[in-house]
Amino acid sequence: MRIEKQRYTERFGSVKINDVQKVLELDSGMRARLTLKEAIALDKIAGRRAKLALKEAIAVDKIEEGVIKDYEKKMAIVIPIKNEKLQLFEGVISGVPHECLIIVVSNSERKEADRFEMERDTLEQFCRFAQRQALIMHQKNPALALALAQAGYTDLLDEVGETVRDGKSEGMVIGLLMAMLARKEYVGFVDADNYFPGAVWEYVKCYAAGFSISRSPYAMVRILWRYKPKLSGQIYFKKWGRVSGTTNKCFNSLISAKTGFETDIIKTANAGEHAMSVRLAEILPFASGYAVEPQELVSLFEDFSGVLPTANQRAARDGIEIFQIESRNPHFHEERGTAHLREMLLQGLGTVYHSLLCDEETKRMIIRELLAQRALKRGEEPAKPNINRPPQKVNIKSFIDFMAERVDSYSALKG
């Protein structure tokens, strides 16, 4: 794969935010066999070719297939799912590169039609034919709640404390903990409502590419789609959605106010398709519901920008690297209507609004935007997000030990 090199990076304390890097070529061919030195030693023509390759390296990163596969081996792909069409789910799992461990966390209905059972069947069949491992569990499984309670991670449980709360974010955190159980070093998230398996495949390649160029063990890759097509009579390849455009603007306003330099560096505030090193995930708080992706950024800024007390000295020393990689495949997923979009906007902007870093000007901007897009009534404020503590604050080992004993019942390819 070839992607643009990091050409522009903004630093916010220990957080390095890289500007968008485009995917230039999905498949970059065979491994270059000669180094520059070897080539010059062999002959001049080859030397010239190698020099050209070196020139390319100034603007372009070529990430070899083998390197990508090495990262995929160390990566779990978590798929949160709630009542999606089975055909979509089947397509999504078929797009996850073979070396990755698939972890499905489902909150689908288990009434007359047991959708979870159908998902499990589909996954099991896939694993049998593709000869691969996967884990699948239901978010409301009582054993899961018990394991979390034992680990002291009651943040994820409902008031009664017997089941995990609803929410995509809660599903993501469970997937993350299961990735730790499987001793993975990276965890990537992919929604189950993706229409194109090829896009899923590319997202994972982008995750691997990002991790391979990161110099810090604390790394995050967020996907920006080249297009997000809309259907209204005919297809239109739209680039920016209203929710993402607005959320990015408010994030940039917050950073600009703090640094005194206007910026537009944040382009993936809402990126559902994103991945991080487990080292980073461990120290990150996760907000409930649709606030989760924007809150990750807010938390990183709060904990590591140096404006507030630093949350983790080690991570601050190594630095936190955020990559924003633009995929080639358009993003096409289930459309859920205006009410859903308003809710996403409201929850996303709530994270910025309630951040300790947020200035009055940005707060006014947020209220203005929410009123204009009818996500809020006059005189109201966005609700404060519910933030779950970082996994590191609880007894992860206790969770892992508890679940490890039962892992066979979650495994899609047994034995």
Ligand code: GDP
């Ligand atoms: P959007 O793509 O950001 O508009 O959000 P979606 O509504 O498509 O949700 C993203 C993903 O999370 C989809 O795969 C959903 O099926 C899944 N999802 C939504 N709610 C839940 C939940 O409560 N639990 C789990 N595990 N997954 C969920």
Ligand code: CO
């Ligand atoms: Co979606």
